[in-house]
Amino acid sequence: MGARMRRSHLARAVIVVAVLGLLAGCAGRIGEDGRYGVVYLDAQGFYAGVRAGMQQETESRGASPQLLELNAQGDASKESTFVDQVSAAQMDALILSPASETASVPAIELAHESGIPVVCYNTCIEEAAAERFVSAYVLGDPQEFGAMLGAQVARHFRSEGNLEPSIGVVNCEFVEVCIHRREGFERALEADLPGARIVANQQGATIDEAVDVADRILTAHPDLDAFFAQAGGATMGAVRAVQARGRVGQTVVFGGDMSTEAANELVAGDVLKGVVDISGITVGRLAAEAAEQVRSGRNDGYTIVPAPIELFDGPERGQEWLETHPDGLP
Template identity: 70%
Template structure:
């Protein structure tokens, strides 16, 4: 076994031991989560998930409930996610709230939670539809097609205002998850409806900022006359912005992207590169997740499977400034 593998195994073992000890303590009369104990999985470390955490805590606090969140940043690792879900399922948490790493690889863990009697609530992403209908109680989702459509419409309006009738666009994607595929379909539908001669000249994966910078720079090298990037999520958007800056394309190549953050809001205030950003607030989703989990805990399951999360479009420097004022802690 390699040193990395041994280190990873020790990390997971320590996590399992910590969770087991915490849950045993809670089960012996010192119940920390009087309002419920929820296992929560964040897909990665992007700021959106910090917003989800804050939203869950805020909703519980305002409702006068004390909840316990047993949390994991899965770091995009389905096996790490599975180990955590197995532990909290065995401990009989009141609900599992998660953004699954994979539509398919996450199914066994979610099936185990369901069969252990733990209600499962997806947010942002979920498992394949047939399995979700069987094992998941509710799915909190900002419509990804509408997400993309809002950006495509804003991009089309920008090109028309600039007199660009056949823009060349590079996509920096997160299409390892289905919602990002749907975002692209919505973007293309709205864009081509208004600017039929637009062309998607590249579509490459770059989910994290570092990956996205490299991908966007390669696209700019291959297409030096690129008019715009579409960043499908936060890391892709910020990476595209940084690549435009690094390649001295400010004033030529603009960015339309997803997921607000302090950096994105400041870029929108500057408005030289970022021209539009669509956001599904992590805080709003976290509030919905806590409220839904509490309802399920009380025996009041939602009638609808998909619970729509609000979607916001930001296109002006004033929009960016307002976001900064409303989010002084930087959490989206």
């Protein structure tokens, strides 16, 4: 990229930062509460919750940091271009859910070498690189996430008297955190219901993709007992496929990530039987707090920041979620 092009991109980035600072109602000097680059992995509702959580945390401190934001759409090259802008602008921190454990390493290394502290949330780069280049990682343990669903699946089918259910997986395993979710799921399922069989595992991260993938799995396995869906788009896609196939009451879904639609399906109770969730709002608050600690010099080493994990396992829990999230932000 030539110098003129680099200056053009950087100018646009700085304009966005200034506008966001003014929109936040900053009463003091622009930038005095911090200047952060923020990357959202994709457009799913979880990341809207993350953004809201960051705003809540900063407002609770009476602060209005400037944010330069990107929806990377799972694209490591878009992420890299953005991180180059953040590094050139010498922002106070980079807060991101990296697109890849490996492909995102060069961009994060650049930020680190440019003196920009890095805070990961939800996903991060491989551990050896994270220990060198990342200051904090806000993480809901993905193994535990999967294990909670595996145990719930086992409880459900034991109560039904089905000790050998067939299960299809709709995955998001282009990011490593979802691989770890499956590993935790399989471990708990095997321990609690050893006769259960995983008969398919295919990628379908967005709702539209997941509908097609779940439909193909149902075609290949017409007597499928359940889906394990690793994230929000996969969860609702699997539910819709079951409904479209007329398998309500025969094939059930257990998935990840709460939303208004997922909560309503839990309340209905005929397809979606359990959801494990890491609140985007909570993750956003923790990420903003970690960034402020880094900016103020209270964190000078790689730190894992645990994010709470919660199981929603029936109509009452679905209704509870709807009542506590009237704006729909997860």
